Amino acid sequence: xxxxxxxxxxxxxxxxxxxxxxxxxxxxxxxxxxxxxxxxxxxxxxxxxxxxxxxxxxxxxxxxxxxxxxxxxxxxxxxxxxxxxxxxxxxxxxxxxxxxxxxxxxxxxxxxxxxxxxxxxxxxxxxxxxxxxxxxxxxxxxxxxxxxxxxxxxxxxxxxxxxxxxxxxxxxxxxxxxxxxxxxxxxxxxxxxxxxxxxxxxxxxxxxxxxxxxxxxxxxxxxxxxxxxxxxxxxxxxxxxxxxxxxxxxxxxxxxxxxxxxxxxxxxxxxxxxxxxxxxxxxxxxxxxxxxxxxxxxxxxxxxxxxxxxxxxxxxx
Amino acid sequence: xxxxxxxxxxxxxxxxxxxxxxxxxxxxxxxxxxxxxxxxxxxxxxxxxxxxxxxxxxxxxxxxxxxxxxxxxxxxxxxxxxxxxxxxxxxxxxxxxxxxxxxxxxxxxxxxxxxxxxxxxxxxxxxxxxxxxxxxxxxxxxxxxxxxxxxxxxxxxxxxxxxxxxxxxxxxxxxxxxxxxxxxxxxxxxxxxxxxxxxxxxxxxxxxxxxxxxxxxxxxxxxxxxxxxxxxxxxxxxxxxxxxxxxxxxxxxxxxxxxxxxxxxxxxxxxxxxxxxxxxxxxxxx
Numbered sequence: 001x002x003x004x005x006x007x008x009x010x011x012x013x014x015x016x017x018x019x020x021x022x023x024x025x026x027x028x029x030x031x032x033x034x035x036x037x038x039x040x041x042x043x044x045x046x047x048x049x050x051x052x053x054x055x056x057x058x059x060x061x062x063x064x065x066x067x068x069x070x071x072x073x074x075x076x077x078x079x080x081x082x083x084x085x086x087x088x089x090x091x092x093x094x095x096x097x098x099x100x101x102x103x104x105x106x107x108x109x110x111x112x113x114x115x116x117x118x119x120x121x122x123x124x125x126x127x128x129x130x131x132x133x134x135x136x137x138x139x140x141x142x143x144x145x146x147x148x149x150x151x152x153x154x155x156x157x158x159x160x161x162x163x164x165x166x167x168x169x170x171x172x173x174x175x176x177x178x179x180x181x182x183x184x185x186x187x188x189x190x191x192x193x194x195x196x197x198x199x200x201x202x203x204x205x206x207x208x209x210x211x212x213x214x215x216x217x218x219x220x221x222x223x224x225x226x227x228x229x230x231x232x233x234x235x236x237x238x239x240x241x242x243x244x245x246x247x248x249x250x251x252x253x254x255x256x257x258x259x260x261x262x263x264x265x266x267x268x269x270x271x272x273x274x275x276x277x278x279x280x281x282x283x284x285x286x287x288x289x290x291x292x293x294x295x296x297x298x299x300x301x302x303x304x305x306x307x308x309x310x311x312x313x314x315x316x317x
Numbered sequence: 318x319x320x321x322x323x324x325x326x327x328x329x330x331x332x333x334x335x336x337x338x339x340x341x342x343x344x345x346x347x348x349x350x351x352x353x354x355x356x357x358x359x360x361x362x363x364x365x366x367x368x369x370x371x372x373x374x375x376x377x378x379x380x381x382x383x384x385x386x387x388x389x390x391x392x393x394x395x396x397x398x399x400x401x402x403x404x405x406x407x408x409x410x411x412x413x414x415x416x417x418x419x420x421x422x423x424x425x426x427x428x429x430x431x432x433x434x435x436x437x438x439x440x441x442x443x444x445x446x447x448x449x450x451x452x453x454x455x456x457x458x459x460x461x462x463x464x465x466x467x468x469x470x471x472x473x474x475x476x477x478x479x480x481x482x483x484x485x486x487x488x489x490x491x492x493x494x495x496x497x498x499x500x501x502x503x504x505x506x507x508x509x510x511x512x513x514x515x516x517x518x519x520x521x522x523x524x525x526x527x528x529x530x531x532x533x534x535x536x537x538x539x540x541x542x543x544x545x546x547x548x549x550x551x552x553x554x555x556x557x558x559x560x561x562x563x564x565x566x567x568x569x570x571x572x573x574x575x576x577x578x579x580x581x582x583x584x585x586x587x588x589x590x591x592x593x594x595x596x597x598x599x600x601x602x603x
Contacts (some may be wrong), residue, residue, distance in 0.1 A: 005537065022415060023498060027413025028422070030406040031469070032563050035429045036464050042447035043431070046439075054444035102343055105336035124347045126574045128527040130547050131563040134348025137551070138357060145353065175350070226320055253438045261533065266446050273439040279359060280436060 011069045050270035060267055068271035077255065078218040084251045088234040090193075091173035097228050098174065100223060103185025104215075107192070125179040133172055133243055139169055140244075164246035171235050179227035186220025189215075208314045226285045239285070252276060355567070358560035360565055375561040385546065385562065391457075392542040396525040398459045400518045403468030408514050410469075411476035412506065412517030430465040430474075439533035440467070448535060456537030463535045464525045479513035486593070497546065512584035519577035523570050 071077060106117050110229040124132065139145045140162040147159040162168055192215065200210040238253030251270060259269040319498055358376070362369040369417070379385055398568060414422050430562070444463045453459055491501040529544040536545060550559050 020498070021418060024413040025419060026416035027409040028417050028425075028480055030412070031410035031429055032419075032425055034406055034465070034469070035425055038447075038462055039428055039431055040572075042443040043452060046443045047446050098343065105340055108336065109340070117344065120344050121347070122574075123571065124351055125572050126523065127351055127567050128529075128544060128563075128570065130529060130544060130551065131567055132350050132549075134551055134559065134563060135554070137354050137555070138352060139350060149596075175347075178347075198520045232436050232599055236436040237530075238438060241549060243548075256438055257533075260442055260445055270441055270446065273442050274550065276436055276439055280434075284434075 046270045046273055049267055050274045052267045054265050054267050059159075065267075068267045069275075070277060071268055072271060080250050080255055081252060083249075084235050087170065087173070087249065087251065088231050091170050091177065092176045092227055092231045092236045094170060094228070095225065099178050099181030099226060100185050100219075102178075102218065103182045103187075103222070104189050106182070106186050107189035114186075118186075121182055122178055129176045130239070130243075132175065133240065136168075136172060136175065136244065137163060138240050141172075161246065164248060166245070166249055169241055169249045172240040173237065176225040176237065176240065177234060179232040180229035181223075184226035184229065185222045185223075187217060188219045188225075192218050221287070221291045224290050228280075228283045228287050231283060232276065235279075236276065342479035351567070352562050355564050357557060357564075358406070359565040360557055360560075363557065367552050375557045376565075379558050379565075382558070385558075387541075388541055388543045388546045391540050392526055392544070393439035395457065395460050395464060395542060396522045398469050398526055399464035400472075400521045402461070403521055404472050404514055404518050405415045405464045406465070407469045407517070409511070411473050411480055412502075415480075427471075430470040433470045437530040441531040444531065445534040454537065454542050455535060459535040459537070460532060460540060460542070463531050464528065467531070468521035468525060468527075471521040472514065475513045475520070475581065476510055479510050483509055509587070510584075512580045512587070516577045516580035518585065519573045519580065523573035526566070526573070527570060 004166045040206045049060065050068055051064055051066070053061045053065045054068070055254050072081060077213075106114060109117065142159040142161055142163065144159075144163070146162065147156070150156045150160070151158075196218070197210050197214050200208070200214050205213065235251055236253035236256075238239055238257050241251045243248045256269045259272070261316055357498055359371050359373070361374060363386045384602070412425060417545040440463075444459070444466075444516075448455065453462075483506075487505050488501055491505045492498065528542075529545060529548050530546055532542055533548065542550075543562065545573065547559060547562060547566075550556075
């Protein structure tokens with residue numbers, strides 16, 4: 001008899017489980033619909049579009065072509081592409097040089113200061129980048145704050161024409177993208193097991209050697225996350241080149257925007273976007289490879305830390 | 318012995334001067350441009366490099382400008398509607414995806430997070446061409462769809478993280494006591510995850526309120542949002558009115574992030590007390 005009751009209960013459970021599954025399917029329906037209609041759909045269309053032909057006057061014709069991709073490598077656009085890549089390279093390098101020490105030193109401060117610095121870096125990060133760039137305009141424009149300051153000290157006699165130049169665009173890029181690098185480096189430096197560094201120092205390594213052989217490889221994944229988060233955006237952030245560079249600096253982002261809004265050559269803009277997406281994927285792939293290596297090493301470090309804790313607790317008792 | 322300690326301390330403090338200085342300088346530098354914008358919004362003079370005394374003149378002019386008021390209305394309408402729609406979709410998905418044994422749910426989870434992974438400009442362009450393929454008129458509808466797409470991942474991540482820490486047995490208990498699944502959801506699950514939903518909504522509202530790149534591509538003729546207005550003004554001419562506008566936007570964004578943080582803290586605290594209670598009970602039983 002008991003088994004009969006059990007069976008009944010079990011079948012009830014299964015029924016409920018099935019019902020729940022059906023209900024859950026209903027719950028996820030919106031996200032399935034939205035994702036396929038407005039994320040997958042547009043992306044697939046972009047790829048198809050990049051192989052289509054531009055119509056004479058307006059719109060696109062459904063004729064297969066590889067011309068859009070060839071066009072990227074034509075003299076005019078490839079020059080811009082190279083220039084944009086170079087600018088992305090310089091900005092990323094500057095972001096690394098400025099952001100890596102910041103993230104690294106931040107991880108070495110006391111926990112309360114870590115929290116404070118984190119908040120202090122978060123706040124400007126939240127603020128619209130347009131607003132922050134506008135601040136730079138006020139500072140850098142002819143007869144702006146910097147000019148006034150330099151002239152007051154007597155370093156310069158006349159206003160420097162700093163705004164609307166190549167270096168200014170880099171300043172803007174670095175300023176907008178720096179927080180990404182700082183977080184990435186900080187979060188991997190913060191997890192670092194400093195006893196490994198101390199051990200290498202005890203074994204006679206110089207501070208520089210300890211840094212190169214221990215600290216740097218262990219924080220490399222953070223650095224790479226930062227690179228992923230800064231390199232591609234610095235090719236796409238067209239408004240920085242627009243606002244701070246005048247018409248002098250043209251990024252891939254500017255070409256995409258121009259091709260879409262002014263020239264109306266959509267297939268070409270799509271091809272450029274596909275290339276940007278491929279570059280992004282390659283960077284993410286490299287990052288994943290390195291991060292996997294770190295995870296293996298990181299787990300080992302964590303185990304050691306746990307053991308240390310156990311030891312300490314044991315001593316306490 | 319004490320001497321030794323002292324000297325090592327001195328050594329350390331000397332060694333840490335450079336890092337401290339570096340951190341301080343870079344932190345201050347990050348704030349300079351923002352401070353400049355805010356300070357000059359209270360400047361009487363029309364020329365932003367001349368300081369001629371405190372005034373609220375530009376704020377008054379800003380509020381008298383019907384164009385700006387319209388843009389503000391658009392921004393708020395857009396932010397509220399897209400984060401509400403995203404909240405419904407993302408919350409349901411966060412609850413349903415782990416339970417529904419549907420094919421490709423991991424894939425859908427990844428795909429739905431794409432809008433915050435791919436470069437903004439690509440997302441903007443993709444929406445532009447796709448919406449014209451669908452013959453959707455550019456305006457509020459297209460803006461809301463585009464913004465919803467990048468609001469969903471933010472809310473989804475928050476709610477998912479909250480659900481992982483949640484005890485299923487509360488829901489089960491309610492069901493065993495005879496509550497319908499809908500009732501159990503509204504009485505048990507929803508109140509427990511609400512802080513995370515609200516936190517995610519504030520975060521995504523702030524993202525929507527700040528977005529320029531995607532909006533520029535999908536906006537219509539008369540639906541310019543505040544950031545688009547700022548962008549077009551910065552490209553042409555700037556008056557201190559923009560400073561006032563920027564300062565107000567800054568206040569809104571920072572407020573949203575603080576609220577997001579507060580609500581995520583509430584959620585975490587609830588979880589902690591729940592865990593503590595369980596822990597105490599376990600001890601008592603033992």
